[in-house]
Amino acid sequence: MGVDLGTSNTVAVVRWPDGRTRPLLVDGVPVLPSGVYLDEHGRLHVGRDAHRLAQIEPARYEPNPKRRVDDGAVLLGDREVPTVHLLATILGGVGRAALEAVGHLPPAVLTYPAAWGSRRRDMLAEAAGLAGWPPVRLVPEPIGAARYFADVLRRPVPYGASLAVFDFGGGTLDVAVVRNEGTRFSVLGSGGIHDLGGLDIDSALVEHLGRMIAAHRPDVWHTLANPATTAQRRDRRLFWDDVRGAKEMLSRVAVAPVTVPGLDAAVHLTREELESVAAPLLQRAVQETGTVIRNCGLRPDALAGLFLVGGSSRLPLAARLLHHDLGIAPTVLEQPELPVAEGAIAELAPAGYETESVSAPVHGPVAPVSAGPVGSPVSAVPGPHTGPAPSMGPAPSTGPAGRRKTWLIGSAAVAGVLVVALVAAGAWWYFTRETPVDFTALESSKPTVPYGDGSPGRAASYTLGDVTYVVWTRDTVVDVAAIDHADNRKLWQKQAPAGSEVWESLHVGPAGIVLVPGSVSSSDPEPMVVLDPNSGNPKWQRDINANERLFFYEAAIVLQSDADNAVRGLDWRTGGEKWKLDHRTDERGNALTTQSVKVGAGDEAGIPSPAPGSTRVTPGDDARLVQFDSDDGMRVVDVATGKQRTVTGVDVPSSTPILAVGDKVYLVVSSNGYQVREYDLAKPGKARVLYTEANSARKVDSPPVRCGDDRVCLVEQEGSGTRAAHVLALDTKEAKRVWREAAPGVETVVTMGSGVLATSDGSTPVSLLFDDDGKQVLPADARATVGTRVDGSSALLFSRSFTTYASEVALTGMTIDGKRTALGSIDVATSSCSWNATYLVCAADKEWRVWRFAA
Numbered sequence: 052m053g054v055d056l057g058t059s060n061t062v063a064v065v066r067w068p069d070g071r072t073r074p075l076l077v078d079g080v081p082v083l084p085s086g087v088y089l090d091e092h093g094r095l096h097v098g099r100d101a102h103r104l105a106q107i108e109p110a111r112y113e114p115n116p117k118r119r120v121d122d123g124a125v126l127l128g129d130r131e132v133p134t135v136h137l138l139a140t141i142l143g144g145v146g147r148a149a150l151e152a153v154g155h156l157p158p159a160v161l162t163y164p165a166a167w168g169s170r171r172r173d174m175l176a177e178a179a180g181l182a183g184w185p186p187v188r189l190v191p192e193p194i195g196a197a198r199y200f201a202d203v204l205r206r207p208v209p210y211g212a213s214l215a216v217f218d219f220g221g222g223t224l225d226v227a228v229v230r231n232e233g234t235r236f237s238v239l240g241s242g243g244i245h246d247l248g249g250l251d252i253d254s255a256l257v258e259h260l261g262r263m264i265a266a267h268r269p270d271v272w273h274t275l276a277n278p279a280t281t282a283q284r285r286d287r288r289l290f291w292d293d294v295r296g297a298k299e300m301l302s303r304v305a306v307a308p309v310t311v312p313g314l315d316a317a318v319h320l321t322r323e324e325l326e327s328v329a330a331p332l333l334q335r336a337v338q339e340t341g342t343v344i345r346n347c348g349l350r351p352d353a354l355a356g357l358f359l360v361g362g363s364s365r366l367p368l369a370a371r372l373l374h375h376d377l378g379i380a381p382t383v384l385e386q387p388e389l390p391v392a393e394g395a396i397a398e399l400a401p402a403g404y405e406t407e408s409v410s411a412p413v414h415g416p417v418a419p420v421s422a423g424p425v426g427s428p429v430s431a432v433p434g435p436h437t438g439p440a441p442s443m444g445p446a447p448s449t450g451p452a453g454r455r456k457t458w459l460i461g462s463a464a465v466a467g468v469l470v471v472a473l474v475a476a477g478a479w480w481y482f483t484r485e486t487p488v489d490f491t492a493l494e495s496s497k498p499t500v501p502y503g504d505g506s507p508g509r510a511a512s513y514t515l516g517d518v519t520y521v522v523w524t525r526d527t528v529v530d531v532a533a534i535d536h537a538d539n540r541k542l543w544q545k546q547a548p549a550g551s552e553v554w555e556s557l558h559v560g561p562a563g564i565v566l567v568p569g570s571v572s573s574s575d576p577e578p579m580v581v582l583d584p585n586s587g588n589p590k591w592q593r594d595i596n597a598n599e600r601l602f603f604y605e606a607a608i609v610l611q612s613d614a615d616n617a618v619r620g621l622d623w624r625t626g627g628e629k630w631k632l633d634h635r636t637d638e639r640g641n642a643l644t645t646q647s648v649k650v651g652a653g654d655e656a657g658i659p660s661p662a663p664g665s666t667r668v669t670p671g672d673d674a675r676l677v678q679f680d681s682d683d684g685m686r687v688v689d690v691a692t693g694k695q696r697t698v699t700g701v702d703v704p705s706s707t708p709i710l711a712v713g714d715k716v717y718l719v720v721s722s723n724g725y726q727v728r729e730y731d732l733a734k735p736g737k738a739r740v741l742y743t744e745a746n747s748a749r750k751v752d753s754p755p756v757r758c759g760d761d762r763v764c765l766v767e768q769e770g771s772g773t774r775a776a777h778v779l780a781l782d783t784k785e786a787k788r789v790w791r792e793a794a795p796g797v798e799t800v801v802t803m804g805s806g807v808l809a810t811s812d813g814s815t816p817v818s819l820l821f822d823d824d825g826k827q828v829l830p831a832d833a834r835a836t837v838g839t840r841v842d843g844s845s846a847l848l849f850s851r852s853f854t855t856y857a858s859e860v861a862l863t864g865m866t867i868d869g870k871r872t873a874l875g876s877i878d879v880a881t882s883s884c885s886w887n888a889t890y891l892v893c894a895a896d897k898e899w900r901v902w903r904f905a906a
Contacts, residue, residue: 052159053195053399054145055392056138056175058117058248059221060362061085063145064393065153072393077148082362082388086114087137089127095136097144109284113137115250118222120171121673121689122696123733133734138178146182159184160395164218165191165227165241166691168673170713190398192218192391193227197236199394200358206382212355213239213347217340217381218391219369220361222248224336226343228354242343245692247332249295249363255328256294260318264311271313286312294320301325302365326368333369337376344377346562346624351377359383360390488845488888489906490864490872496539496890500532500899509855510883510894511557513564514659518542519885519892520559520584521899522566527552531564531587536890536901545587550578558603560668562623563590565603573597573614581626591626602649602676603668606691609647609676616642618678620693630693635684643680646703650675650687650711650732656757656802659886660840663812663853677711677732679703685716687732698735710755710763715783717741717763719751727755727765727781741786742779753798755781759805759823762789766800766809778809778821790825801840804867808846810838816852820869828869836863842888843867847874847904853881857896864904874904 052075054063061083063075074081078099088101089111096104105112111128113119116137124131142161149156163175172189179187193216201208208214208231218225227241265272278284290312297307301322308317344351351357359370359381370381384390502523510523517537523530529551532544547554547566555569564584568577576594579601583590595601602609607620607629620629634642649669661667678686685701688694703709708719714733720726724744731739741763749769758764761784769775776797780789796817797809805823810816818838820829836848848871850861860881862874879893879900886892889905 052149052157053162053392053396054142054159055162055192055195056117056141057085057220058115058223059085059250060388061141061145062388062392063149064389064396065149065157066396072396074389075145075148075152077144083141083144085116085141086112087116087140088112089130089132095132095140097140106285106288108281109288115222116141120174121694135174135178135181138175139181142179142182142184146184156184158399160188160190160399162190162192162195162391162395164223164225165193165238166225166243166672168671170673188398190395191238192225193229193238193241194236194398195391195395196358196360197229197394198397199390200356200382202397203393204382206356208355213349214355215340215344215357217357217359217364217373218361219336219359219363220248221250221363224248224339226340228344228347228349240343240347242339242346244335244339247335252329252332252363253291253295253298255332256298256320256325257291259324259328260294260309260320263318268314271311274313298325299365302367329366329368333372336369337372340373341377351379354379357381360387362388487866488841488864490874490904491906493862493875493877494903496536496901496903500534500541500544502897510880512883512885512892513557513559514885514887514890514892515559520557520564521892522554522557523894524552529554529566531582532899533584533587534892534899534901536892543587547582548580548589548592551580553577554580556665558668559584560603560623561605565608567601568595571595571597590624593626600647602647603666604674604690605668605670606672606674609690611645611647618647618688620690632688632693632695635680635682635686635697637682643682643684645678645680646705647676647678648709648711650677657843659842659888660801662839662882662884663837677716685730701730701738708751708754710757712757717755719755719765721750723747724749725751729783739786741783742781742788756800756802756807758802758807764800764807766794766797778807780825792821792825792827794819801838803840803846804844806867808838808840812837812852814852818848820865829865830869833863833865833871841886845888847886849881855880855882857894862904877902
């Protein structure tokens with residue numbers, strides 16, 4: 052079964068063992084409205100039942116739970132319901148329909164928007180589990196659409212060619228470009244408009260009709276626009292439903308009636324009116340589609356096709372505008388709601404391979420199964436059996452021999468299932484386990500990038516995948532270059548624009564290289580310069596002053612300004628504002644003082660840590676920013692969209708060390724000692740105290756880190772200096788201290804697996820490695836080093852503190868069990884260095900050099 056859980060409607064398609072597919076009927080129709088209703092007894096209803104009940108009490112109804120995926124909980128009537136429960140209710144309705152149709156819940160694939168990050172995907176998987184489903188396969192929606200395009204419609208998508216998918220649903224527009232990789236499709240790039248869908252066209256039509264009604268019967272329109280009673284809210288919902296029905300009817304006829312509660316006669320909506328209202332919205336969709344295609348480095352005429360899916364793509368104007376502006380004829384079906392769900396089934400095991408029924412669900416990870424070459428029909432995807440599904444043959448005999456034969460076949464089948472499960476579990480363990488780096492002696496790799504005349508005044512590098520971006524200053528000239536260390540070549544080298552000589556730090560994101568200025572003041576701003584990572588050419592720049600602070604995410608560059616008391620999300624590509632939020636104000640309207648903290652996705656422990664004093668661009672498209680203000684307010688901002696959620700009553704003193712990761716915020720608040728508090732971003736409420744230190748001589752100056760699934764670790768200082776430092780591990784579930792160990796000289800901690808690497812980049816470097824029991828595993832002769840993580844199980848140890856001038860430094864590779872490998876010595880400015888799990892790039896004498904330190 053393939054399931055497409057949509058903003059407005061959910062559809063499911065079932066594939067039978069012989070390869071036939073058909074939509075799953077819920078209440079006799081193939082489309083299940085995604086709305087959920089909470090009755091007065093606390094029961095949740097979904098679909099048409101929910102819609103009908105909402106006519107009585109609309110406040111108990113959430114018509115679009117998928118739009119609330121980031122909200123944590125939704126207020127229905129007088130009760131808050133977790134959003135994951137709303138999604139589980141929808142999937143529960145699908146599951147019951149599947150049981151009625153086929154007698155059991157078949158293996159399922161569940162689709163999600165390509166732009167969704169891990170947090171949203173995890174919520175979808177959790178919802179399936181709450182609905183009683185066995186573990187599901189999650190597949191991006193455009194992959195499902197591409198599978199339908201190639202396998203069911205049999206449209207050619209040659210190897211290496213790309214298909215654009217225009218998914219115009221009820222609540223959002225999602226655009227993606229997918230490429231045929233030979234045995235699978237992959238998402239080349241994605242985009243979309245989160246607040247543009249069929250609902251927004253409905254809203255525009257309602258406003259259009261409202262102006263007509265208000266001109267003749269302002270009393271009727273005022274009641275519809277501002278309902279005050281249950282009956283009036285019911286009338287408003289009925290009016291919206293009728294407008295939606297008229298919109299859908301106009302895809303087939305030229306005129307459609309709309310019933311208006313309070314008027315004796317219906318008003319009429321024409322196709323010309325619909326297209327004139329919808330055209331500005333659809334033009335935005337067409338522009339976004341062109342932008343996504345261009346950002347993938349493609350021209351529309353180079354695509355293998357443009358496939359329109361989602362119920363709102365049924366509007367004829369959408370296909371016409373896309374064809375006119377992009378020059379490619381779109382493919383659109385009579386039932387555009389179904390292709391994503393049906394195509395996604397191809398990502399499951401092929402027809403004829405699944406067992407007909409499973410007596411008990413297999414719990415635990417399931418290894419993905421290849422769905423065969425792109426373009427093969429769904430019913431004949433190669434797998435353990437090639438060609439068509441095998442014939443089931445005659446029914447087995449009911450006599451003793453037949454029963455014995457049946458028992459033997461059943462036993463063999465069970466044994467086969469067990470073997471497959473064991474192999475799958477083994478494969479899952481192999482590919483997800485922590486694998487330490489295989490350190491080898493340093494090997495210098497060419498090419499080098501020369502400085503020109505003499506050594507640079509300032510230098511920095513940023514490694515992203517197999518490319519390292521380097522910047523350095525010669526007098527007033529700033530040079531920037533890109534090095535592909537995997538292929539041993541310089542990709543390009545350019546001079547940065549005038550004004551860049553004031554740069555202080557380097558950040559690299561998905562669509563830009565950012566040179567951030569230093570020594571700025573309120574009256575004398577300096578330019579932040581952004582370059583194209585593919586060429587080094589200037590893209591845009593913006594003046595930055597001392598009243599502004601920058602936070603770098605893959606989803607956006609966030610700029611907090613105390614000059615106009617606002618926070619903005621800037622587009623990496625253009626520098627334009629994606630969103631803007633004003634600071635909260637007090638009761639007199641004065642802007643409140645605000646401090647902001649980046650929220651990590653929770654998986655940063657697996658990527659290299661930056662050089663001391665540097666920061667990483669926060670990965671993920673679901674990243675957030677948390678802001679605390681002087682009036683005990685906490686605001687959580689979705690960086691990609693600017694959506695916000697504010698919680699009051701959160702007392703956070705300024706200069707408090709804070710860790711924000713996943714859905715948790717950990718604060719270390721000084722008060723005659725200190726206290727570690729936890730706030731839950733998904734379920735905001737009162738702070739939970741994890742640990743209290745009553746000794747007033749002890750303090751914590753640096754933020755904690757995550758050191759295991761249910762632990763945070765921190766460095767505690769006692770008295771002046773760092774000689775009496777300790778590292779503590781706190782259990783966040785049990786709210787207790789697990790261990791406290793002496794760590795003289797250390798200042799910060801870095802996550803290493805379920806343990807922690809404690810280090811200092813001071814005049815006397817120190818590194819200590821603690822395992823999850825607090826045991827020190829680094830030998831004494833290796834502790835006079837600066838430790839930096841290269842992945843979740845390995846680290847590089849530098850023999851001296853990081854400096855801006857070139858001098859000799861010895862390097863040691865260390866794995867999480869304390870095993871060390873001497874790598875050799877290099878003569879470099881260590882503050883310029885960056886690394887991944889294989890290569891190290893640093894500014895040496897007169898040139899940039901690349902070293903390989905792992906096999």
